[in-house]
Amino acid sequence: MTLDVAAIAEELRRLAAETAAGEHDGWAALEAAVRDLDETDLQERLRTAKTSWLLARATHGYRAVKSCPARPERYCVVATDGSVLNPDRHSPVRYYVINLGSVVLSYGEAPRAHLESRARLYASEEDLYLSDLSRRVPISGTVLGFKRAVEELRHAAELARSIEPPVVVLQDGTLILWGLESQPEFVANWALGPFLETLAQLREARIPVAGFISYPGSSDVMNVLRVSVCDYPLRGMPVNCDHCRARILTEGHRPACDILPDVSDRVLFEQVLKLQPGARSPVYASASTILDRYPEADRIHFFYLHTGTEVARVEIPAWVTRDRVVLDLLQAVIVDQCSRARGYPLALQEAHELAVIRAEERREVEILVDRLLAEHGVVLRRSAKDRSKRGRYV
C-alpha cells in the first residue's frame, strides 16, 4: 500500500466537521431570495445581465412546479449506454472499441424486454484520426467520448423508431455537448452533425429523448437567484459580474450575491423548494453557448425531477417542452423507471450493465491482441514502461 491513509485522516476529519458546520450558512438569505422573487423585475434583470455563469431561463415562470402525471398503462422505454477501450499508446497496434449496451423495456398487457450489447472495433485511418488537411486529431479520450455519445444516441433512435408509441428514449448524462466549445471547428462539426441529425429524426418521429443526470452539480437556477439579489439594478446599473468581481480587488467590494450559499440547484430544489417525490421543477432553457449551434426546436432545456430518492436533472429538446402530452409522458416514465431501480432509471441501469467493460475484459482483449501479434512473429512489442508495470519486481 503506497497511500498512507492515516496521514490524511486527521485533515479529512477536520474537513468533514467544517462542512457539516457550514452547511446551513446563508440559508435564511436563500429562503428570502426564493420568497421575494419578483418575476417581472427578474426578466428585466436577466435581459440586460452580463454574467460569466449559465443562467436558467424559465419558459413558463420560475414557480411552475408540476406533480407527477399518472403512469401510462402502456409504454416503452429505450436506453443506451456505451463504454470504450481507448487506443493504447503502449501497444504496437492502434484501435479502439465502443461497446454499446441497449435496453428496450415494454410495459402494458404483454411486458417484454430486449437487452443487448454490441461491440465494435475501429482501426482504419479515418476511424482513428480526424483531419482538416492541415491538422490531424487522434480520436481518443475526450474526442472519442463525443463519438461514443453520438453512437449511443444513434443506436437508441434506431431502436425507438421501430417501436409502437408511446416510446421514450433515455440517455445517461447531458445532451449538451458543451465540451465541443473548446475543440477545433472541424472536430465540433464532426460530432455535432450526426448528433443533431439524430435529435431531428427523433423530433420528426415525435419520440421524446431525455438526458438523465443523477446527483447534478449544476447551478443554473441558483445563478438566476444571484441575479435577483444583485444590488446593481438598485443603483440603476445592469447586473455585471465582471465589473463587480473586478471591484473586489480594487475597492474591497463585497458582491451582494455573496449572501447566498454556494449550493447547487439540486440542494435548492431538494431542501429549500422541497420538491415532492415525482414532481418536477419548471422547465428552463439552458444558456450553454454550444446550443447556438443546435436548431431552435432541438435546443436543450432542462428541469429538475424528484425521482423518489434524489433530485435529478433531466435534459430535453425544446420541442418536448412545447408538447405537453409528450412532456407529461416523459416525466411519468422517468419516475416509474426510477421506482423500479431504487432511484435511477431501470433501463439506464441495465444499459450501463451491458455496456461496461470490466478490467478483466480489458485485459482479455490485450492478451488476445498480444497472442494474435505473436502468431505473426511480433512478440512483446509493448513499451518498456508498460512492461515494467505488468511484470512488477523488487
Next chain:
Amino acid sequence: MSEQAVPERLGEVIETSTVGFVAECDELHCLPPLGSLVRVNGPADEVIYAVVTYGETGSIDPGRRVVRRGSPDLRDQAIYQQNPELRHVLRSIFTAAAIAYRREGRLSYLLPPLPPPLHYSVERVLPGEAREVTDQPRYFAILAQYRGEIPADQLLAAHVRHLYELRERDRDWLERAARELARIFKHDYDRLVPLLEALDPDLA
C-alpha cells in the same frame, strides 16, 4: 408417458470436470428435478449420463445482488410480468454428477474418460433411455460417494423416487434399488434405514 422424438435441450455446460459439470439453463427457472437423469455428448462421440445434484437461480453477474421486487399487491409470477428484464439478468444453473457413459453402443457405469466440453448441450434423457440406463442400479455406489452441496443420502433418495415415478411405479425395480442400497450401506444401518423409509414406508 409418450416418448419424444428429440431429447429436450435444457441448457449448456459452463463448468466441467471428470466427476460432473455445471450447466446454465436456456430458460430461467426451467431446472431439471433433483435426482433426474441428463445427458451430454463427450468429446469423442460418447454420451455421458449424469444425475442432477443441485439447482440454483441467481444474478448472472455475481457482483449484483438480487433485491426484492414485490409487494403485498405484486407477487410471484406477476413480478416477472411487471419486470420483463428479470429474465435477462437472472439465470438458473444446475450441477450434475456423471454416473455412466455410452461409447459405440456400450454402456459403462464408470466416470467418463474425458469431461464433457464446455458449451455442449445438456439434454433431458427420454424416459425409454432413462429406463435402460437405470435398469441395473449398480451406479448407486458412485452417487453414494457424492460430495457436494447436498448430502449423498438426499441425492440417492431423490434419484430413486424420481426414477420410480418415471418407471410408472415399477415395484420390481424399486426392490432392486432397495437391495442395492442395502448392499452399499450394509455396514451403516443408521444411514440405510432412514433412506429406505424415505423411498417407501412399506420397505422399512
